[in-house]
Amino acid sequence: MSDDTLLEVSGLKKHFPIKQGFLKRTVGYVKAVDGVDLSVKRGETFAIVGESGCGKSTTGRTILRLEEPTEGQVVFQHSELGKVNIESADAKVLKRVRPEMQIIFQDPFSSLDARMTVGRIIAEPMIINNTLSGQALRDRIAELLTVVGLRPEHASRYPHAFSGGQRQRIGIARALALNPKLIICDEPVSALDVSVQAQVLNLLEDLQRRFDLTYVFISHDLSVVEHISDRVAVMYVGRVVEVGSTDQLFYSPKMPYTEALLSSLPQPDPRNRTRPTLLxxxxxxxANPPSGCYFHTRCPYAQDICKTEEPPLRDTGDGHMAACHFSDTLELKGASRLSEVPKLPEVMARHASQEASK
Known part of the structure; x- marks a missing residue:
């Protein structure tokens, strides 16, 4: 673990038991997270993407030990304690570490207690950790509300009085209350309107610069991920199948599953009517994944080796990691760059030329 690494995850697994019968005996396991390796640097936004049910949110919750890991190691660089193994830390150590590791939940409606005022919701982390009280606590609440774009007088209101975007800002203020180093953003804009999404994303970027925050940003929306992330990990059935910088992953994918995800992105060139790759x-x-590469049952490039041998997550160059037997030979199509889209005058000139030749 290098000095610029804030979080390192190795072989992380979270298996949920399947119980059946009158005696509730365990007959199998749902492998929600099945051997995840991640490394998050200080100050970056590290995104985790994939289809619903791939294990993204469970990974984030297990990193924070909101879910107890089945196996693996989670090492966090604490400002005072140094390297801390989260998966084996006792309650006393966890209480010291958790202020620096916070989470923003997906649903801004159910994540706020409707019986508590906004001020009480934001104050709760500080009260539990005995960091502030009295006038200093009230001043801190007012400061946090202002930082996220709300007014100090909103502290006396209840969550039902606010819109979805405003509620998510309250959730962000609560996450900032203890001056964290790492924030897990669990699909923080998926429940919001598109126009509000942009406002919240811009707020998150501003807060990152202002407070030197590190984000693990979980999302299924590739357009959002492309806008906000520095590096991206793609998950499929509980495993990471590709990791790289945003440019590497979006414009030069090495894993067929990533290519299929990218093909669903809207095309910036209206003349390009290429249909998404249908898997x-x-x-x-x-609970019962296939042998070999988990993706081989849907992969258009699968060969016999894919059915029997699990491909390791290996470096294909410049830190771009991919779990594919043929990542060095496949020529996969990435997303379209805006620079590749013809400008309006060029399109009009081409159209006029075509009309003249008729």
């Missing part, structure tokens, strides 16, 4: 078959069950 055959269903997503494998995490």
């Amino acid at each position: 055959t078959g269903d997503v494998p069950s995490p």
Whole structure:
């Protein structure tokens, strides 16, 4: 773990038991997270993307130990304690570490207690950790509300009085209350309107610069991820199948599953009517995943080796990691760059030339 690394995850697993019968005996496991390796640097936005049910949110919750890990190691660089193994830390150590590791939840409606005022919601982390009280606490609440774009007088209101975007700002203020170093953003804008999404994303970027925050940004929306992330990890059935910088992953993918995800992005060139890559078959069950490469049952490039041997997540160059037997030979199509889209005068000139030749 290098000095510029804030969080390092190795072999992380979270398996949920499947119980059946009158005696509730364990007959199997749902492998929600099945051997995840991640490394997050200080000050960056590290995104985790994938289809619903791939294990993104469970990974984030297990990193914070909101879910107890089945196996693996989670090392966090604490400002005072140094390297802390989160997965094995006792309650006393966790209480010291958790102020520096916070989370913003997906649903701004259910994540706020409707019986508590906004001020009480934001104050709760500081009260529990005995950091502030009295006038200093009230001043801190007013400061946090102002930082996220709300007014200090909003502290006396209840969550039902606010819109979805405003509620998410309250959730962000609560996450900032203890001056964290790392924030897990669990699909923080997926429940919001598109116009509000942009405002919240811009707020998150401003706060990152202002407070030197590190984000693990979980999302299924690739357009959002492209806008906000520095590096991206793609998950499929509980495993990371590709990791790289945003440019590497979006414009030069090395994993066929990533290519299929990128093909669903809206095309900036209206003349490009290429249809998304349609994957055959269903997503494998995490309770009974296939042998070899988990993606081979839907992959258009699959060979015999894919059915029997699990591909390791290996470096294909410049830190771009991919779990594919043929990542060095496949020529996969990425997203379209805006620079590749013809400018309006060029399109009009081409159209006029075509009309003249008729």
